[in-house]
Amino acid sequence: MLMPKRVKYRKAHRGRMRGEAHRGASVVFGEFGLQALDRAWVTAQQIEASRRAVTRFIKRGGKLxxxxxxxxxxxxxxxxxxxxSGKGNPEFWVxxxxxxxxxxxxxxVSEDVARE
Structure with a gap:
């Protein structure tokens, strides 16, 4: 599961999710990219599940x-x-x-496989 090795502060404010992404909004490493259309908190479990699904689908040919x-x-x-009695304990990472x-x-991978 993805999570930071160490953090400066154990508990964080919830914050706002207004605006659009300016950094990280273009494909840099690969040929195809999956771009977010809506704002959300994506949990470490969701990232890991999608990584497993994609790597199973692209087999050994591609890189993710x-x-x-x-x-x-x-x-x-x-x-x-x-x-x-205070804020709760950290439960998961997003x-x-x-x-x-x-x-x-x-x-x-081919464009057909990437679209799939």
């Missing part, structure tokens, strides 16, 4: 680059806990994705 990294911790309070961001890149 993952252009997003989950560097934001999301906290969660335990079940049946009363309100208050990557903040804005519209236009290239999330994955492919090379070494």
């Amino acid at each position: 680059w993952i252009r997003v990294f989950p560097d934001k911790p999301v906290t969660k309070k335990p079940a049946e806990t009363r309100m208050g 990557a903040v994705v804005r519209p236009g961001r290239v999330m994955f890149e492919l090379a070494g």
Whole structure:
């Protein structure tokens, strides 16, 4: 699972996801790219599941680059806990994705396989 080795602060603010992606909005490494159309938090589990699906589909012929990294911790309070008593513990990691961001890149495959 993708996550930072160490972070300066263990808990982060939720923040806003306004605007569009300017950095990371063009294909750099491969020939084809998967671009986000909507804004979302993409979890490390979702990135790993998509990586497995794509690598299984392209077999040994192609190469895959993952252009997003989950560097934001999301906290969660335990079940049946009363309100208050501080912020919960970090539960999982997410990557903040804005519209236009290239999330994955492919090379070494045909356009039909890349579109699939």
